[in-house]
Each structure stands twice: as C-alpha cells, then as structure tokens.
Amino acid sequence: xxxxxxxxxxxxxxxxxxxxxxxxxxxxxxxxxxxxxxxxxxxxxxxxxxxxxxxxxxxxxxxxxxxxxxxxxxxxxxxxxxxxxxxxxxxxxxxxxxxxxxxxxxxxxxxxxxxxxxxxxxxxxxxxxxxxxxxxx
Amino acid sequence: xxxxxxxxxxxxxxxxxxxxxxxxxxxxxxxxxxxxxxxxxxxxxxxxxxxxxxxxxxxxxxxxxxxxxxxxxxxxxxxxxxxxxxxxxxxxxxxxxxxxxxxxxxxxxxxxxxxxxxxxxxxxxxxxxxxxxxxxxxxxxxxxxxxxxxxxxxxxxxxxxxxxxxxxxxxxxxxxxxxxxxxxxxxxxxxxxxxxxxxxxxxxxxxxxxxxxxxxxxxxxxxxxxxxxxxxxxxxxxxxxxxxxxxxxxxxxxxxxxxxxxxxxxxxxxxxxxxxxxxxxxxxxxxxxxxxxxxxxxxxxxxxxxxxxxxxxxxxxxxxxxxxxxxxxxxxxxxxxxxxxxxxxxxxxxxxxxxxxxxxxxxxxxxxxxxxxxxxxxxxxxxxxxxxxxxxxxxxxxxxxxxxxxxxxxxxxxxxxxx
Numbered sequence: 027x028x029x030x031x032x033x034x035x036x037x038x039x040x041x042x043x044x045x046x047x048x049x050x051x052x053x054x055x056x057x058x059x060x061x062x063x064x065x066x067x068x069x070x071x072x073x074x075x076x077x078x079x080x081x082x083x084x085x086x087x088x089x090x091x092x093x094x095x096x097x098x099x100x101x102x103x104x105x106x107x108x109x110x111x112x113x114x115x116x117x118x119x120x121x122x123x124x125x126x127x128x129x130x131x132x133x134x135x136x137x138x139x140x141x142x143x144x145x146x147x148x149x150x151x152x153x154x155x156x157x158x159x160x161x162x163x
Numbered sequence: 164x165x166x167x168x169x170x171x172x173x174x175x176x177x178x179x180x181x182x183x184x185x186x187x188x189x190x191x192x193x194x195x196x197x198x199x200x201x202x203x204x205x206x207x208x209x210x211x212x213x214x215x216x217x218x219x220x221x222x223x224x225x226x227x228x229x230x231x232x233x234x235x236x237x238x239x240x241x242x243x244x245x246x247x248x249x250x251x252x253x254x255x256x257x258x259x260x261x262x263x264x265x266x267x268x269x270x271x272x273x274x275x276x277x278x279x280x281x282x283x284x285x286x287x288x289x290x291x292x293x294x295x296x297x298x299x300x301x302x303x304x305x306x307x308x309x310x311x312x313x314x315x316x317x318x319x320x321x322x323x324x325x326x327x328x329x330x331x332x333x334x335x336x337x338x339x340x341x342x343x344x345x346x347x348x349x350x351x352x353x354x355x356x357x358x359x360x361x362x363x364x365x366x367x368x369x370x371x372x373x374x375x376x377x378x379x380x381x382x383x384x385x386x387x388x389x390x391x392x393x394x395x396x397x398x399x400x401x402x403x404x405x406x407x408x409x410x411x412x413x414x415x416x417x418x419x420x421x422x423x424x425x426x427x428x429x430x431x432x433x434x435x436x437x438x439x440x441x442x443x444x445x446x447x448x449x450x451x452x453x454x455x456x457x458x459x460x461x462x463x464x465x466x467x468x469x470x471x472x473x474x475x476x477x478x479x480x481x482x483x484x485x486x487x488x489x490x491x492x493x494x495x496x497x498x499x500x501x502x503x504x505x506x507x508x509x510x511x512x513x514x515x516x517x518x519x520x521x522x523x524x525x526x527x528x529x530x531x532x533x534x535x536x537x538x539x540x541x542x543x544x545x546x547x548x549x550x551x552x553x554x555x556x557x558x559x560x561x562x563x564x565x566x567x568x569x570x571x572x573x574x575x576x577x578x579x580x581x582x
Contacts, residue, residue, distance in 0.1 A: 063338050066379045072333075072340050075282035083249075089535055102379060105482055108450060110535045114581045115307035118199055119292045119300050120254050120273045123244055 046149040047096045049160035055141045056080065060159050065101045068144065070112065071122035084125040085133055085145040097146045100162045195244045201305035201579045203236035208572040216312055217321060218263040220355040227573075234261055236311065236575075238303050240272065252277045258303060263353040272303075272324060285331040290324050293317055294344045294373045295386040297443035297456045298473050305579030306538050309477055310489040310526055312573070316458070318367060318390050318437045319466055320352040325369060339378030346371050354396070363396030371439075382445040382454075393434035403432045436463040450479025468496045485530040487542075492523035522548045528575075540577040545570060 049065060051057045057076065060068075067073035068084045075081045087094045089106035098104050104112060113124040128136060130147065137145050138155045152158060207214050210229025213221060216236055226232035242256040256273035275289030292300070295317060302313035302323075315321040327348020333340050347370040354363040371388035410418075410425035438461050445454035455474040462468065472492040479485050528542025547570055 063378070067340065070379060072377060072379075073282075073335070074279075077335065079282065081249075081282050103449065105450070107482065107532045107535050108479075110581065111307045114199060114304050115301045117197065117244075118240065118242060118256065118304045118307070120256070120275065120287075121292075123195075123246075123252070 045092060045096075047093045047146050047162045048149045048152060048158045049097075049144065049146045049162070050137060050152060050156040050158055051144050052138055052141045053155050053157045055143075055157060057082070057144070057157075057159055060144070062101055062160070065160060066103075069098070069102055069125060071116055071124065081142055083140060083143045085136060085143055086125045086127045087130065087133060087146070088127060091130075093146055093148055096162060193246060195246075196241065197244070197582065198239070198241040199304045199306060199579070199581045200239040201237060201303075201577050202233055203238075203305070203311060203575060203577040204231050204233045205235060205311075205573055205575040206231045208574075209568060212568070212571050214573055216315075217261060218353055218355050219261050220263070220265050223261050223265050236260070236577075237267070238305075239267075240303060242273065250279050260303070263355050283332055283334050285333075286328070287331075288328045290326050291329055291346075291348075292323060293325055293369075293371075294329065294346060295371060295388055295439070295441055296323075297382070297384055297441075297445065298454055298475055299456075304581070305540065305577050306536075306581045309485070309487040309528065309530060309540070310475060310491075311528065311540060311542050311575045311577055312491075312524070312526070312544060314471065314473065314491060316471055318369065318388065318439055319392065319460065319462075320365065320367075322350045322352050322367065325350050336376060337378075339376055339381065342373075342375045342377070344373040344375070346373070352392075363394060363399050366393045366395060366434075367391070380446060380448055382443070384441075384443040386439070386441045388439040390437050390439075391434045392431075392437055394432045399432065402428060430463060435466065437466065438462070450477075450485070452477045470494050470496065483532045485532075487526075487528050487530065489526040489528070489542075490523065491526075494522075522546075524573075536581050538579045540575075540579060542575050544573040544575070546573065 213224030215224035238260040245253045258272040259269040299313040325348025329346035333342040352365040369390035373386040375384040414422035441458040443456040459470040526544040
C-alpha cells in the first residue's frame with residue numbers, strides 16, 4: 027500500500043512538473059553556448075550572427091506552443107501577442123523578416139540538418155544529434 | 164464602398180492563392196504572403212470641423228464632421244516576401260487607403276530587393292520605408308501601433324517611402340547593436356484632388372543618415388535628412404510663367420518685397436531646400452513603454468521653420484489590455500519670409516514669434532487584443548489650436564470661415580487585423 031502511494035505521488039509530481047525548454051543546435055555545430063542577451067537579439071531580428079561573426083539561423087515554434095511561450099517569456103520578455111505585434115511592425119516596414127516558424131517535427135529535422143540553425147525544444151526531445159547550448163530554468 | 168468590396172475580394176483571392184500555391188510556406192521558405200488591415204471609424208465633435216490624416220480632399224475630411232465615418236483612415240495592406248536564398252530577398256507591399264482622392268486606391272508602398280552579403284551589411288534597392296520615423300513607423304499597421312492618428316510628416320509633408328537605395332551597417336556595441344543607415348531617393352507628394360480635377364504634386368529628393376542603437380529594451384535614434392522639393396502640376400504652371408515675371412516687373416520702388424516674393428515662388432516651384440533633424444528614444448519593459456521623438460525642420464525660407472514633438476506612454480494592464488497616452492505637438496518657429504514680413508502681416512508674425520502658432524493633440528486610448536491576429540482600439544483626441552488659422556497635424560479642416568475652435572475632439576474606434 028505504501029509503495030502504491032509513493033508511486034502515485036511520484037506520478038502526480040511528474041505530471042505537474044513544468045516541461046523544461048532548452049535551446050539546441052546540431053551536434054555538428056561549432057556553437058557551444060549562447061547567452062540570454064544573444065538569444066534575445068537573434069529572436070528579435072537585431073542580430074543574425076554571434077560575437078565571432080558566425081551566421082545563425084533562428085527558428086521558432088508556433089505561438090500557441092508552451093515552448094514558445096516559455097522561451098519568449100524568459101528570453102525576450104514578451105507574450106505571444108507582443109511578439110506578434112513586434113514582428114508586424116518590423117516586417118511591414120521592410121526592416122527584417124521573422125524567424126521561420128516550424129512544427130516540432132520539421133524543427134527537429136531542420137536543426138539536425140543545418141549546423142548554423144538554432145532553436146528551442148522540450149528537454150525530453152533532445153537526442154544525440156542535438157547539443158544543448160542554453161537552459162531556460 | 165464599391166471599391167472596398169473589390170479590395171476585400173482581391174484580398175481573399177490572394178489568401179486563396181497563398182493557400183493553394185504556397186501550402187507549405189514555412190518548409191519551402193520561398194514565398195510568404197502576409198497582410199494587415201484596419202477599419203477605423205472617426206468623428207469630430209463639430210459638424211463643421213472635418214478631419215484627415217493623408218493628403219485627402221476636403222470632402223473626405225468632412226465625412227467625419229460630427230458623424231461617424233470609416234473613410235479617412237481605414238487601410239488594407241498585402242505584402243509578399245520572396246526569398247531566393249539567405250542573402251537575397253525581394254519585398255513588395257500594396258497599400259490601399261484614401262490617399263489624395265475621395266476613394267480608396269491601391270498603391271505600391273514597398274518594392275525592393277535586399278542583399279545581405281554579410282550579417283552586418285544590407286543593401287536595398289527600390290522603394291523602401293524612410294528610416295527616419297520612430298513612433299509613426301508603420302503607422303498604417305494598426306495591430307502593431309497604438310495611437311490611431313500617427314503623423315507621417317517627413318520634411319514637410321506626409322510621405323512614407325523613397326524610391327532609391329539604402330545601405331545599412333549593423334554591429335554589436337555594448338549589449339545592443341549600433342545601426343548606421345545611409346539612404347538616398349525620391350518620392351512624390353500629391354496634393355488633394357482639386358475641384359477642377361487638376362492635381363499638383365511635389366517632387367521630393369532626399370538623402371539622409373540615420374544612426375540607431377538598440378537592444379531588447381532601449382532604442383535611441385537620430386536622423387539627419389536634406390532634401391529638395393519642387394512643385395509641379397498643371398494648376399500651378401501659370402504661377403511660374405505669369406505671376407513670377409509679373410512680380411519681378413513690379414519690384415523696385417513700387418513694391419519693395421516683390422523681388423523676394425518672386426524668388427520665393429520660384430524656389431517653391433524650382434525646388435526649395437529643406438533639412439530635417441530628428442532625435443528619438445524608446446524604453447520598453449514588461450509590456451509598458453515610453454517613447455519620444457523630436458523633429459526640427461529648417462528651410463531656405465520657402466517654408467516656415469518648425470518642429471514636431473511626439474511622446475507616447477503605454478502600459479500593459481494584462482495579457483490583452485493596453486492603455487496609451489499620446490501627445491503630438493507641431494510648432495512653427497519662424498514665419499514664411501519674405502511675404503509675411505509685409506506690415507499687413509505684422510500681427511501674424513508677432514503670434515508666430517510668441518510661439519502662438521502652436522497646435523497640439525492630446526490623446527488617451529485603449530487597445531484590446533482579441534487574439535494574436537485581431538485587436539480593437541478606441542481613443543479620444545483633443546485638438547488644441549492656439550491660433551485660429553493654424554492647422555493641426557493630422558489636419559482638421561473648418562468649413563466656411565477659416566478659423567478653428569480653441570478645442571475640439573476626435574473620437575475613433577478601430578478594428579485591426581494581421582494575417
């Protein structure tokens with residue numbers, strides 16, 4: 027009975043535990059780590075490369091995905107609607123184009139195939155073909 | 164109304180085209196078609212006081228005089244971005260609104276090729292947005308902007324794009340990025356449709372330097388532009404061919420200011436020099452922001468020296484609610500020399516000298532995001548005119564006697580979409 031209760035509690039805890047979002051690149055990428063500021067600049071279209079001049083291609087998930095909301099809340103400080111309004115201003119003035127928006131399956135394939143790409147996914151989706159370069163706690 | 168129906172049909176056709184031909188836009192990455200639109204209903208507090216934001220004819224301004232109208236500011240834009248590969252792309256945007264006629268008409272707002280040979284460098288060739296605005300940048304995109312009646316005054320008139328080229332260099336500085344933008348181009352300001360159907364226009368050529376430092380929270384910008392404006396059109400040809408020679412003939416002892424006046428008119432039609440210095444700053448955090456912009460215009464006395472000041476405060480009440488306050492001021496510092504130096508205009512000159520030509524608009528408004536694509540806005544603007552003959556920007560127009568009430572109000576509602 028005691029074991030069942032422990033198992034139930036563990037199950038409940040794992041169900042309620044928030045998913046951890048991590049920023050990843052291809053395992054073949056030369057990128058080893060990025061800072062929060064660098065990610066904010068990449069995802070707001072202010073930068074398209076890292077400090078060493080290496081061009082980086084950021085990719086997004088759909089705004090209704092929990093990973094999108096968690097990533098932007100921590101990195102750009104914007105809600106999905108604010109992100110949408112920000113890019114509407116930037117895109118329709120011809121200043122820049124937003125990161126490509128891919129579903130998780132496409133995003134994983136794109137990240138694995140493109141060493142210069144960077145994206146964010148749930149920690150559980152990381153495998154040997156990907157490298158974690160930033161953790162959102 | 165018929166034109167709006169055809170525009171809506173055209174938009175849905177484009178969306179169908181997008182769905183049919185570019186079903187997997189994200190995966191192909193070749194073509195993206197996006198758009199925005201606003202239905203803006205406005206009315207003024209006086210049934211003899213009209214309102215307009217573009218170079219629209221008076222009849223459009225008076226549609227909102229004391230009654231609700233969607234004519235003056237409703238807008239629809241469709242944009243196509245074509246990516247050949249990472250370095251080269253093309254952008255085209257068609258914007259439909261009441262420009263200088265009493266009906267909605269589509270015009271090409273953006274059409275440029277972009278080349279990014281390196282992450283820091285960008286070259287654009289074609290029709291591009293003038294990189295000198297701040298609070299009014301993308302004033303047409305209601306979903307992204309707050310204050311409904313943003314001013315698009317560049318140099319002297321409301322224009323938003325140039326046909327030419329620009330070069331941008333961006334590099335990291337501190338925890339932000341410094342962007343230097345050099346631009347050159349031409350544009351055209353069309354006068355409102357005149358009663359006899361003859362339209363005048365200004366040919367405007369401009370070159371400028373814009374320097375911006377920004378990060379996720381701060382934006383600091385300065386811009387200097389120098390331009391030449393030459394007025395053209397059939398309705399004014401007689402002035403350059405008849406009035407100027409006549410004034411020159413009268414100059415001398417009989418008419419002391421005639422020579423100067425003739426020279427002024429010749430400058431207006433041959434091309435007057437005009438310069439714009441703008442400074443702007445914005446700080447945003449947790450959905451709230453404060454932004455301010457100051458533009459000073461100086462000319463070769465073809466037009467008055469003036470400045471435009473705009474400050475906006477926004478506060479995000481919740482995920483969906485946002486409140487904003489906006490103050491827009493236009494001040495004329497010197498008069499239009501030399502004609503108004505005549506004794507008959509001494510009173511006006513004194514008013515300008517005392518900065519009594521000031522006019523400003525204070526607005527309070529709210530925005531509610533229905534979704535990630537649709538928003539509602541409502542604002543009330545109080546137009547203050549210190550001098551009865553001043554014209555606030557955006558313009559209010561008075562029917563009959565050329566005199567404005569000290570205070571008047573504009574009430575506006577907007578439905579904004581992006582797609």
